[in-house]
Amino acid sequence: TQLLEQSPQFLSIQEGENLTVYCNSSSVFSSLQWYRQEPGEGPVLLVTVVTGGEVKKLKRLTFQFGDARKDSSLHITAAQPGDTGLYLCAGTKAQGGSEKLVFGKGTKLTVNP
């Protein structure tokens, strides 16, 4: 069972278009992170959201954490070819004495020039 469902799984758009990626769960997370991963490399942390309803902006990227801390969205304005990559959401889950990251399967974004 996938705790975090990401949609869409694949997205191919033209440069300049806007897009939204969704990350949904039936579980509550203490925090949620968004990463971007390029082929053959490790994920790079983009943002962490902690408070329900929180909105964070990173240049053309806007991240929102749902009020109930079960879902999140990533909106990109005026996408550029450099935005191409695999976007992963990950929720922080307590397990015993540790807090592990639970990842979605990712959204593979291709921005065509």
Place this chain on the structure above:
Amino acid sequence: DAGVTQSPTHLIKTRGQHVTLRCSPISGHKSVSWYQQVLGQGPQFIFQYYEKEERGRGNFPDRFSARQFPNYSSELNVNALLLGDSALYLCASMGKSSYEQYFGPGTRLTVT
């Protein structure tokens, strides 16, 4: 400042062999986590270590083991390799807050 480093970058092993992967966290970080990422999937949690103690373990068989050294570097060991162990193995270094996880470039393991 150096980020998380992992070695080797690529590795090819045959079924039944064992493998050791290495990770050095960001300077000052005391916690390391290991993740397995199979092609087309998100990373899956294997282990977390803090101050040389195992803090958490994911749903992986006992063939997987790890340890953390006094300098906070870590090793992941996998015995009796199976074809299904082929994956990108990621190490994440954790800062003061447990949700600040920074990943290394990974080790690409291919089992033939």
